[in-house]
Amino acid sequence: MLIIFDCDGVLIDSEVVAARVHADLLAELGLTLTLEEVITRFTGMPHGKIAEMLSRELGRPLPKDYRQRSTLELDRRLEHVQPIEGVHALLGRLTGPRCVCSNSSSVRLQLSLTSTGLWEHFHPHVFSAPEVGRSKPAPDVFLHAAKVFDVPPREVLVIEDSALGVAGAVEAGMRVIGFTGGGHSWSGHAESLKQAGATRVVPRLSDVATAVEELRA
Template identity: 50%
Template sequence: MPQPQLLIFDCDGVLIDSEVIAAKVQCELMREEGIDLDAADLAQRFAGLTWPAIVERLKEETGHRFSQAFMQRVDDEIDRRLGTEAEEIAGAHEMLDRLEMTRCICSNSSAARLELELDHVGLWDRFRPYVFSAIDIGKAKPEPDIFLHALKVFDVRAENAIVLEDSVHGVAGARAAGCRVVGFTGASHSYPGHADALTEAGAETVISRLADYPAVVEVLGDWQDG
C-alpha cells in the first residue's frame, strides 16, 4: 500500500479563509463595471481559479470586456484586504503541530500574495521555502503542473503524496497528477453539496475540520485507493 511521504496543501480556502474576501472585492468592483454578482455565488463557482481565468469565464457569460487596469485594481485591492483581514482556518496551527511529514503549499495565487497572507496569519515560516505558485510553474489548476512540480522537487511518487483541497478545480488537478486527495469544506465559502462535488471530482474522503486531518493521513497510509 502507498505510504504517505509528502503532504501538499492548497492555501486559499484550506489554510486561510480568503476565498470570500476575494469574491467580495471582485463583486464590489465589478458593480462599477455594471455587472451585479453575488459574492457567495462567485466564490462557489470560481473557487480555486485564477483571477484571469475568472475574468475569461465572466467575459463569456456577460460579453463584457475587462481592462487590464481594472484587473490590476482588483488584484491590488484583494492583496490589501488579505494583508489586513485574512484569518487562518480554525485549527491550522494545531494541525501542523501534529504532522511531522514533509509538506508544501501548491496554490494558484501569486507568490507575492501567498507570502503576504501566510505571513499575516503566521503560517509563512511553517512552509517556506516550499510555497509554490502555479503562476511561476506552468499552467494553473485544474491542470496538474504545480503538483507535478512539487513531486519533482521532493522526489516523491504521486501515490505517496496526499493533497488537501477545497475546490473542484484543485481536486481535479491533483488527481490528474496521480496524487491522493482529501477534500476540505471548512472555509466560509463552503456550500450545500460541496462535499459531494469534491468527491465526484476525485477526493477519496472529505473533512470539514482541520483537526481531523492528521488522523485521516494516518488512515490513508493503510487504505489502498481503489
C-alpha cells in the first residue's frame, strides 16, 4: 500500500501560519477577516482561487504584489514552523512506500520539510500539484504519485486535512483518512472531511498509524 501525505496541516503545522499571514495582509487592505474565517474558507485552496474570492469581497483586484508579499512573509515564518505532534514517531512506525502530495510549490515544500527534519523521510518523492498538473481538488497529483510508484489507486491511502484534498483523492479512486490534529482545526472540520468522502477522521497522528494498519488488514 502506498501512503500519500498532504504536507501543510498534516506533516507540519503551517495552515494556521498561512492563515495569519493572509489575515494580516488583508487587514492592511481594509478587509477584516478573523483567523477562523480565513481558515475555514481558504484552507487547502489554490492561491488563484483565493485571490479571485478576495477580489470580489474587496470590490477590486488584489494588489499586483499581494502574492509576492504573502509568499515572502509565509516563507519567513515557515523557517520556524513546527512539525505536527507525533509525526516523527508515526513515520518511524509505518512501513512501505510513502510520498507527499501538496498544493504548495516544490521550493516551499523543501523549505518547510527541511526546517522540520522531515525532508529525508520523503525525498525525492515530494510532489507539487501545480507542477505536475492541476491543483487539488483535481486528482492529478494523486494519480501522478500512483503512477510513479506503479500502484493502482485502490491500493493507495491518502492522509488529508482539507475537504478539497479529500475530494481530489476520492476522485482519484483512493481511500482517505481525514486528519484534524493541526493548529488550524475548527468546529465542523471533521464533518467537512467526512462529507468530502474521508473513510474515517482522526484527531491525532498516533490514530493515523492504527487506522492505516486496520485498513491494510
